[in-house]
Amino acid sequence: MPNVLIILGHPNLAASVGNTTILREVASALPGVEIRCLDMLYPDFKINVAAEQEALLKADVIAWQFPFSWYSLPGIMKLWLDEVFVHGFAHGSTAKLGGKKLVLSFTTGAPQALYSSKGFFGHDVEDYLIQFETTAGLCNLDMQKPIYTCGVSYSDRDETKIAQQKIMAKEHASRLITVLHALSSEPEMAV
Numbered sequence: 001m002p003n004v005l006i007i008l009g010h011p012n013l014a015a016s017v018g019n020t021t022i023l024r025e026v027a028s029a030l031p032g033v034e035i036r037c038l039d040m041l042y043p044d045f046k047i048n049v050a051a052e053q054e055a056l057l058k059a060d061v062i063a064w065q066f067p068f069s070w071y072s073l074p075g076i077m078k079l080w081l082d083e084v085f086v087h088g089f090a091h092g093s094t095a096k097l098g099g100k101k102l103v104l105s106f107t108t109g110a111p112q113a114l115y116s117s118k119g120f121f122g123h124d125v126e127d128y129l130i131q132f133e134t135t136a137g138l139c140n141l142d143m144q145k146p147i148y149t150c151g152v153s154y155s156d157r158d159e160t161k162i163a164q165q166k167i168m169a170k171e172h173a174s175r176l177i178t179v180l181h182a183l184s185s186e187p188e189m190a191v
Contacts, residue, residue, distance in 0.1 A: 002184050004033045005059035006105075009066035009077025013039055017162055018107040018152035018169040019067060025173030030180060034059070038076045045079060052084045057096060061183045062141070063103040063176070067152070071128045081135075090139045098140030101183050104132055105176050106146070107169070109153035125150070144183070147175050 006026065010019045023035060036055060041048070056062065066077050073081065088094045114120040125148060136143035149172040152165050 002060035003058050004030065004061045004063070004180050004184055005055055006033055006035045006063045006065050007077070007080070008035060008037045008039075009064065009074050009080065010037075011039055011069075011074045011076050013037055015154065016067070017154075017157070017165045018149065018172070019065060021166050021169035022065060022105070022107075022173045022176065025170055026177055026180070029173075029177045033180070038080055042076065042080075045076065047080055047083045049083050049086075052080065053089055053096075056084070056100075059100060061101040061103065061180060063105050063180065065105045065176075066107075068106050068108040068125075068128075068148075072131065085135070085139065095139060100141055102136050102141040102143045103176070103179060103183070104129070104143070104146040104148070105172070106148050107152040107172070108148065108150045109155070110150060112150040115150060144179065147172065147179060 006023070008019065008023060010016050013020055013023075023037075026033060027035060034055060036052070038047075064073075064077070066074055069075070072078070085091070090097050108115070108125065110121070112125075115123065115125045117123065126146075129146060132146075133143060135141075149168050152168060153161075157165075
C-alpha cells in the first residue's frame with residue numbers, strides 16, 4: 001500500500017472533539033497511515049524541517065487535517081508550511097513533491113448556513129480554498145476535492161453538543177477514510 005501521511009495542524013489536540021475523533025477513526029481504520037501531530041511534535045514551535053521533509057518525501061498521499069482558523073490554517077500549521085515548503089524542496093526547478101496527492105480535511109466552527117453568498121460570511125467554503133489550490137499548483141501536487149465538516153465549534157459545548165460533534169466527526173472520518181483508501185488503491189500508485 002502506498003504511503004499515506006496526515007499532517008495534523010490543530011493547535012491543541014487535547015482540547016479538540018472533532019479533530020481528535022477524526023484522527024482516532026482514521027488511525028483505527030488505516031493503521032499504516034503516518035500521523036504527525038504538529039502541536040505534540042513542536043510545542044515550542046521549532047519545526048524540525050528535515051524530519052518533516054523526509055516524511056513528505058516518503059508519502060504518496062498527503063492529507064492536511066486541521067480546524068479552519070480565520071478562514072485558513074491554524075498558526076502552527078502555517079508556520080510548518082512556511083518552513084517546510086521552501087523553494088527547491090516544494091517548488092522550483094529542483095522541487096521534490098510533484099505528483100503526490102493532496103487532500104484537505106478540515107472542520108469549521110461555524111455552521112454550513114453561514115458559508116454561502118446569502119449567509120453571514122457572504123462566501124461558500126470553497127471560496128476560501130483558492131490559496132490551497134494555488135499552493136498545490138505551485139508545488140505540482142494533485143489536489144483532491146476537499147473534505148470538510150461545518151459546525152464543530154469549541155464554544156458553548158455541553159454534553160449534547162459534544163455527542164453531536166463526535167457523530168459529525170465520525171461521519172467526516174468515514175469520508176476521509178474512503179478517499180484515502182481509494183487514492184491508495186489507484187493503479188498508478190500500486191507498489
